[in-house]
Amino acid sequence: DTGVSQNPRHKITKRGQNVTFRCDPISEHNRLYWYRQTLGQGPEFLTYFQNEAQLEKSRLLSDRFSAERPKGSFSTLEIQRTEQGDSAMYLCASSLGGLGDIQYFGAGTRLSVL
Amino acid sequence: GESVGLHLPTLSVQEGDNSIINCAYSNSASDYFIWYKQESGKGPQFIIDIRSNMDKRQGQRVTVLLNKTVKHLSLQIAATQPGDSAVYFCAENRGDTGRRALTFGSGTRLQVQP
Numbered sequence A: 001d002t003g004v005s006q007n008p009r010h011k012i013t014k015r016g017q018n019v020t021f022r023c024d025p026i027s028e029h030n031r032l033y034w035y036r037q038t039l040g041q042g043p044e045f046l047t048y049f050q051n052e053a054q055l056e057k058s059r060l061l062s063d064r065f066s067a068e069r070p071k072g073s074f075s076t077l078e079i080q081r082t083e084q085g086d087s088a089m090y091l092c093a094s095s096l097g098g099l100g101d102i103q104y105f106g107a108g109t110r111l112s113v114l
Numbered sequence B: 001g002e003s004v005g006l007h008l009p010t011l012s013v014q015e016g017d018n019s020i021i022n023c024a025y026s027n028s029a030s031d032y033f034i035w036y037k038q039e040s041g042k043g044p045q046f047i048i049d050i051r052s053n054m055d056k057r058q059g060q061r062v063t064v065l066l067n068k069t070v071k072h073l074s075l076q077i078a079a080t081q082p083g084d085s086a087v088y089f090c091a092e093n094r095g096d097t098g099r100r101a102l103t104f105g106s107g108t109r110l111q112v113q114p
Helices: none
Strands: A005-007 A010-013 A019-024 A031-037 A044-050 A053-057 A065-068 A075-079 A088-095 A109-113 B010-014 B019-024 B032-038 B045-051 B056-058 B062-067 B072-077 B086-093 B108-113
Touching (some): A005 A088, A010 A019, B045 B072, B072 B086
Parallel strands (some): A010 A109, B010 B108
Antiparallel strands (some): A005 A019, A019 A075, A031 A044, A044 A053, B019 B072, B032 B045, B062 B072
């Protein structure tokens, strides 16, 4: 499978715990994006990387959220001190760049905070 | 699997009929638009895109129409099949500023009756 890969697919955690998600983009895609999706809503943008540089961050990305892409390949999204309101699907997408920069999404990580 | 979009507007069509899904966008500066399909438990899947210098684009069984005057986008699916049943999202991007974030609409559920 050469698509965007996300792990884990599901994560259940207790309030106050830290969680980390991983995203492996499509090979050779230099742009990587994180979105969050709650039930009944479209995805909401969180942050974007061009190679290893984090170029854009949403106001949704509070201080408890941090994303990295250290080598310009895979990325991690960490949520510290999770809250029940963090429960959502976290989606990763990647794109090649250039004109017609189509973002291809992974299957997401479903987070449930108890 | 989990349900995407529990209380979304729903379009119900008979197999073989044509479907038209509509979307109103908000930012007159947006210059790139994409339609995604999302099935339960999966990430959004790219269907078709269009730039603001076009008013129509066709793919396989799908056509996107863009009316910039009234900020309206539509997705037409010809000969709808049961496999087309999903939630459909339009998304816009304001590419001129270099921002890469997609802004998604609220989605429409398409139900295809056999």
